[in-house]
Amino acid sequence: MGHILVSQLGKAYKRYPNRWARLFEWLDPRGLPRHEPRWVLRNIDFSVSPGEAVGIIGRNGAGKSTLLKIITGTTLPTEGRVAAGGQIAALLELGMGFHPDFTGRQNVFMAGRLMGHSSETIAREFGAIEAFADIGDYLDQPVRVYSTGMQVRLAFSVATAIRPDILIVDEALAVGDVFFQQKCFARIRAFREAGTTLLFVSHALGSVYSLCERAILIEDGRIALDDKPKAVIDLYNARLVQHANLDPAALQVMEEAAADTPHPNPLPQGERGPEGEGCQRVQTVGSYATAGAGIESVQMLDSGQQIVDSLISGSEVVIRVRIRFAAPYADPHAGFQIRDSRGEAIFMTTTYGMRQSLGLVRAGTVVEVDFFIRHLALAEGQYTLTAGVANEGSHQGEFREALARLQNALAFTVLRNYDAIHWAGVYNLAPQCEIRRVGGGG
Amino acid sequence: MRPQFSPSHFVPVMLRSLWAYRGFIFANVGREFAQRYTHSLLGGLWAVLNPLVMILIYTLIFAGMMRASLAGHESNPFAYSIYLCAGLLPWNGFADIIGRLQGVFPQYANLLKKASFPRSCLPLIVVLSALTDFAIVFSLFLLFLLLIGQWPGWPLLALFPLLLIHVGFAVGLGLLTATMNVFFRDVGQFVGVALQFWFWFTPIVYSTAILSGETRSLLAWNPLYPLTQAYHGLLLGHAWPDWSSLLGVTVLTLLLLWLSARVFLRLVGEIVDEL
Numbered sequence: 001m002g003h004i005l006v007s008q009l010g011k012a013y014k015r016y017p018n019r020w021a022r023l024f025e026w027l028d029p030r031g032l033p034r035h036e037p038r039w040v041l042r043n044i045d046f047s048v049s050p051g052e053a054v055g056i057i058g059r060n061g062a063g064k065s066t067l068l069k070i071i072t073g074t075t076l077p078t079e080g081r082v083a084a085g086g087q088i089a090a091l092l093e094l095g096m097g098f099h100p101d102f103t104g105r106q107n108v109f110m111a112g113r114l115m116g117h118s119s120e121t122i123a124r125e126f127g128a129i130e131a132f133a134d135i136g137d138y139l140d141q142p143v144r145v146y147s148t149g150m151q152v153r154l155a156f157s158v159a160t161a162i163r164p165d166i167l168i169v170d171e172a173l174a175v176g177d178v179f180f181q182q183k184c185f186a187r188i189r190a191f192r193e194a195g196t197t198l199l200f201v202s203h204a205l206g207s208v209y210s211l212c213e214r215a216i217l218i219e220d221g222r223i224a225l226d227d228k229p230k231a232v233i234d235l236y237n238a239r240l241v242q243h244a245n246l247d248p249a250a251l252q253v254m255e256e257a258a259a260d261t262p263h264p265n266p267l268p269q270g271e272r273g274p275e276g277e278g279c280q281r282v283q284t285v286g287s288y289a290t291a292g293a294g295i296e297s298v299q300m301l302d303s304g305q306q307i308v309d310s311l312i313s314g315s316e317v318v319i320r321v322r323i324r325f326a327a328p329y330a331d332p333h334a335g336f337q338i339r340d341s342r343g344e345a346i347f348m349t350t351t352y353g354m355r356q357s358l359g360l361v362r363a364g365t366v367v368e369v370d371f372f373i374r375h376l377a378l379a380e381g382q383y384t385l386t387a388g389v390a391n392e393g394s395h396q397g398e399f400r401e402a403l404a405r406l407q408n409a410l411a412f413t414v415l416r417n418y419d420a421i422h423w424a425g426v427y428n429l430a431p432q433c434e435i436r437r438v439g440g441g442g
Numbered sequence: 443m444r445p446q447f448s449p450s451h452f453v454p455v456m457l458r459s460l461w462a463y464r465g466f467i468f469a470n471v472g473r474e475f476a477q478r479y480t481h482s483l484l485g486g487l488w489a490v491l492n493p494l495v496m497i498l499i500y501t502l503i504f505a506g507m508m509r510a511s512l513a514g515h516e517s518n519p520f521a522y523s524i525y526l527c528a529g530l531l532p533w534n535g536f537a538d539i540i541g542r543l544q545g546v547f548p549q550y551a552n553l554l555k556k557a558s559f560p561r562s563c564l565p566l567i568v569v570l571s572a573l574t575d576f577a578i579v580f581s582l583f584l585l586f587l588l589l590i591g592q593w594p595g596w597p598l599l600a601l602f603p604l605l606l607i608h609v610g611f612a613v614g615l616g617l618l619t620a621t622m623n624v625f626f627r628d629v630g631q632f633v634g635v636a637l638q639f640w641f642w643f644t645p646i647v648y649s650t651a652i653l654s655g656e657t658r659s660l661l662a663w664n665p666l667y668p669l670t671q672a673y674h675g676l677l678l679g680h681a682w683p684d685w686s687s688l689l690g691v692t693v694l695t696l697l698l699l700w701l702s703a704r705v706f707l708r709l710v711g712e713i714v715d716e717l
Contacts (some may be wrong), residue, residue: 013715022625073558076711092556101477110473113466114557 001086002050002165002197004071009044009080011066011221012037037078040066041221044080050165053198055208055229057236058218064201067218068092068170071199086165089115091155100144104135104154107143111158125161132183133157149180156184163191168199185211205233205310209415237309237413289404292327296366298336298387298409310413313378314420314428319371321387323404325361329391332358332403334369337386338378339408346378346426352393377428380416384408453703459560467563467570474571493534493579500526500647512649515678520590527583528677529646529670532605535576536612536666537637542568543616544623544630551717561710565617573609587677594680604672607688607695611665614698621706624713644670665691 014035016022025034041063048054058064069075071082072090098107108129112122122129130139133153138146146154160167167188188211192198202208208215208229215232217224219239225232289295301318302308311317321334335350351358351369358367387406390399420428460467479485505522515521546568547554554561587593623630644666650658661667668691672683 014712069555074555075714088558090558099473102473106473110466110469113463113469114553114559116462119465 002195003083003085004048004166004197004199005081005083006044006046006067006071007081009041009067009070009082010039010078011041011063011070011075012039012078014038039221041070041077044221044223046216046223046226048197048199050085050197051192051195052214053192053200053212055212055215055232056199056201056218057203057205057208057215057232058224059239062218063221064218065092065170068168068199068201072168084166087116087162088166088168089159089162089164090168090170091159092168092170098143098151098155101142103142104133104139104146108139108154108158111155112161115159117162121162129154129157129161132161132187134180153180160184160187160191163194163196166197166199167191170201205236205413205415209233210418233310233413233415234308237411290402292329292391293323293325293332293389293403295387295389295404295406295409296322296324298322298385298406300385300410300412308412309410310415311376312415313380313417314375314430317373317376319373319385319387321369321371323367323369323389325365325367326363328360328362329403330360331392332361332367333390333393333399334358334367335388335390336371337388339384339386340426341382346383350388350390350393352399375428375430376414377417377420377430378414379424379426379428380414382411382413384411456560456562460562460566463560463563466559467567470563470567471570471574474567475574489575489578490582493531497523497527497530500530504647512651512678518592520592521678524587524592524678525649525674526647528673529644531576531580531583532608532669532673533641533644533646533666534579535572536608537641538572538575539569539609539612540616540619540633540637542572543613543620544633546620547624547713547717554714554717561713562706565613565620565706569609569613569616594677597676597680597682600672600676600683604669604676604683604688607692608666608669610699611691611695614695614702616702617706618698618702621702621709621713624709624716640664640666646670665694 014022015038016025016035021034025032028034044067046054056064056067066075068090069092070077071084072088072092074090074092099110102110108126109119109122112125113119133139133150133156135146135150135153138150139154143151143154169188185207188198192211198211200208200211212229214227215229216226217232217236224239225235297320299307299320300309300311301320302311303316305318308317319336321336323332323334325332333350333352335348335353337348338346340346349371358369361367385408387409389403389405390401391403392400417428421430423429479488482488484491501523504526512521512525515525518524543565546564550564553559554564584593584598619629619633623633643661643664645653645661650661653661668687672688675681675683
């Protein structure tokens, strides 16, 4: 019970050259196909042991949802086989096919019957379902007046009313509010402890990291990597940055971060470098280079000098900025800025601010600046890194001449650190705590 | 491994899974019924009111015209009404089954795409739902016969085999076209048009007595003609049907059921992808 075996699975949709082709295909006595198969999944092989929790990640359209639909039996595979043992509860997308005109109560019974439960079983569990969904009087209102959050609450409550052997969750939880999400995760964890197999699809990499012991990255309908979550998330993030201009999820972070946030070193218009041949790298809004200097690369490295795109909160990182100067400067400085997904600057500093100096540079000098951060204890989420170069710092972090800036040079993900204390906010201050009894009886 | 599409192989499996989902099926039949009347004040009354008005209109318009042609029933003031109902009510049931089946897969697209359940539940739900409406209206008609002293007596038992063939024919034809309708929406439109022709091609409103011999011979091509004839004989003449006349339509029904099951089973997987 609870195992899933997927072997040589493939799913193709039929693509016909025109409307009539299907009719001709039906009528053709020789049975010649007139369509081209469009493969959305191919050669998928994996197995999940009972009680295992596997996260499935991939970009939009990679085939994750199709895979789950085949496992649940909603869609038939074109080739290959799926074997799943035991009762499956699936939360595919939103609402489980609730009927809008009927009340939450009626839909609960409907959905329960659809899962193969008897009316008696549903009636017995109804109190628990009602309590978990916690939508109050809305239970007797038609579902069409529900908010999406309420629909998800009810759908999750019904789907998980009875512990299934296999629980399949597809993005559904992204909708609810944070308190309900926590309640759901608590229930999922409880199921896990009781031996339920979990298949979890999410863009929230932090959830995959914390819930799953294994992850599968699906790319263009194939398994790109099947490994520990950390390794899979790293690969996924690496690909995400590669495709940054194509992927809506990554692009969103970039765009939001690039939105007009105040420049750390306000730049007078006249001092902006000459346009044209000097402007070599304009990556995103807000980036520029002058004839005098350009940022060659910005990297984020872990303690082992490996380039990383995701890290666990509190890890040690090195931000490495490489600058090539094309003209001599007396007192150039480098700086970096970390911004969150809303584009708010979380932190910024410069070598000037750190009372360091790059020294005099000549045309052709290449400088590499490493900023060591012992504990990057940011809250989980997506961040971007921006780097800049300027000349001649003056008081209060301003510079006489801005030379180059690489806006949102890279994006990285901070994952929750489950070894750390429980905390909330922007940055883990890692407080110490001392408790003394200073009065009263012992 | 290529799945088999032979109905003989699938039907026992299908029946077992349908039984397991009987709760779901009956709940949906009830829901379909409730859904139609959930926002109305008169509720289920509309299920009766609609055919009642239709019968009244036809009676008012055609009764005088047809009286003469219903030979042997001149003494019965309700003869034409009974004649009309005997043909019209089963026809409505027949057209209702076929019509609703056309829309069943698009109607339940949301569910088909999101949940896993035996797909054969869906046609069964709409067929049972159409039969519920038919049962209500037809019971009222039988009650009316009882009240006016026209109760047919024992031959009424023949109604069961007649309706069985009639429903089987509707299901076979409806499921076949409904499955094709998912891929070519023209089919559903065509069925709607064809049903209108078919209605007037069947002696429901008129009697065969007004037709010329040539036209009457055309009726031999209408598989519903022997059924309609049997209903008329049964409900108006209180006579047992001529069973031999029903042989053709019975064979045709079995053929359609087999064909529709075969097509449905072959295409059921593709239906979800197409919606």
